[in-house]
Amino acid sequence: MPKNWNLKVDQYFNANPHCIIATAHVDTFPIDLPLEPNIREPNKRSATYRQIFDSVTTEPEKFFERHSGIVLCANKVKPSKNKTSLELEILEASEGGSDGIINGGHTVLAFQQARDYKYDLTQARVKVTIHIGLSEDEAKDIALASNTSAPVDARSKVNARGDYKFLKQFLAQLERTQDTKFRIAYYQNQSGTPRNPQCNVNHLIKLINCLDRNRYNPDSNKRAKHPPVSNTPSLSDTETERLTRLLPLLPKALWLEQRLFEIIQDHITNPRRKGVNDLASIDTRKNTLLPDSRYSFGFSAPADIALPIIASYRVFLDEQYNWIIPFDEFAPNFLQHLWTNYYKKYLVSEKLAGNTIGSKICRNPEIWDSLYVCAQSYLNQHLMKMVSSNTKREELKLVN
Structure with missing residues (x-):
């Protein structure tokens, strides 16, 4: 059965019929979203992770302007009646889907760690791009094309294309x-x-x-x-x-x-x-x-x-x-x-x-x-x- 996650947002708009861009709250961001489409797992020891963690914990109110955002894929997206949240329906790999975090695994890990250390993130916001109903190949294509501040090894790219x-x-x-x-x-x-x-x-x-x-x-x-x-x-x-x-x-x-x-x-x-x-x-x-x-x-x-x-x-x-x-x-x-x-x-x-x-x-x-x-x-x-x-x-x- 598909699983649902709620994303608390200030505002959102439809970039196209199959893509929503939203301003999401960091303090309630769902940190257990699957990483299926991502081409690598986040690493706490990486410079990328440390930079994101420092940014969101030292000046959370400026995080939105300083961060490129998170890219997700969902099977369906349903706005709440008061338009303050988005309900994401996620199909995991075991269900034949490829939904979850396409790019931004380090960011979500930083959110989780900051919350575990009791940092106040109520003022922090993050841009979230939500692609709706992507096929597995389309999700992989976006994951490969996403810009990252740390290099992705060739093996990860080969795996993301399904060549193994x-x-x-x-x-x-x-x-x-x-x-x-x-x-x-x-x-x-x-x-x-x-x-x-x-x-x-x-x-x-x-x-x-x-x-x-x-x-x-x-x-x-x-x-x-x-x-x-x-x-x-x-x-x-x-x-x-x-x-x-x-x-x-x-x-x-x-x-x-x-x-x-x-x-x-x-x-x-x-x-x-x-x-x-x-x-x-x-x-x-x-x-x-x-x-x-x-x-x-x-x-x-x-x-x-x-x-x-x-x-x-x-x-x-x-x-x-x-x-x-x-x-x-x-x-x-x-x-x-x-x-x-x-x-x-x-x-x-x-x-x-x-x-x-x-x-x-x-x-x-x-x-x-x-x-x-x-x-x-x-x-x-x-x-x-x-x-x-x-x-x-x-x-x-x-x-x-």
Whole structure:
């Protein structure tokens, strides 16, 4: 059922048949309006919030002139008989709507905080623009176009356009089948999600991008030998289609990352020299949370640390992204092989050389090349064993 909120106003007028502009009272402004159309959640630590809070609490009578106002979306608006209030009918996302605060989340948060601290806001007024009956796309378009005094990150804009929908749907299905919960931040200051870069939605895109053996194939593509590790803030239709084909590989990529972190955890828990961490870019004073809520670790590592290893696994995929060898038959042993013979030695040598910048270590093209060549060799040996085994079976059949 739609919910109703009352907005106490001094005056209002119809800017057009689907838009009302009003002068609203701050002291009674509804602070529990949904933030569905907004492209980010308000942040108390931001300069934007502090400026608004200072303005409304120090000189509330001048707030109307100094503030650009709040933009709302409502399903319906009904003025009271005496024209001193507006009743807003709000359809939330669960009801198929996209109503609520389009722009002004920091402002409403400042109102709430000022009232909690018992500031007198009876003289404060704020301009409110109310759009009526907007579609979801129209609300998002206004949210993206709204001017803000603080920059909005590219990820939030991509989310506001709905470009992560294909990934959200896949993860929702994965949560049901695996009985787990993913903690993914799709937009700026999203509440309930960790600030770990591993839990950024762009990190998931990096993980599956590493397994695109068609686009990133050193044997046929000399320009794009290995996947880039930079963020992918914008998604074209072509990119979305490509990533959608790769999505079935995401659970394997997540498993490889989880298992690598477990291997690192074992290594630093039982070091050669007690109390000494010999791995570059690993910080034992911090923690890491991975996207799957079941995995937390007592050390911090660069978000990209698993990417070179995951990328090497694309050698084991055919052109249709099917595993040439069943994943479970080779993946655990090969990962241990990579760690013992290549990656651990690489991180130890970087630590001895005094190199501690995680992003630089993870982007070294030499380690990407080494792991890729190692994967090719490992695959060839595995296939030769399979051929030899099949040959022996055929010989046994002939003898019989």
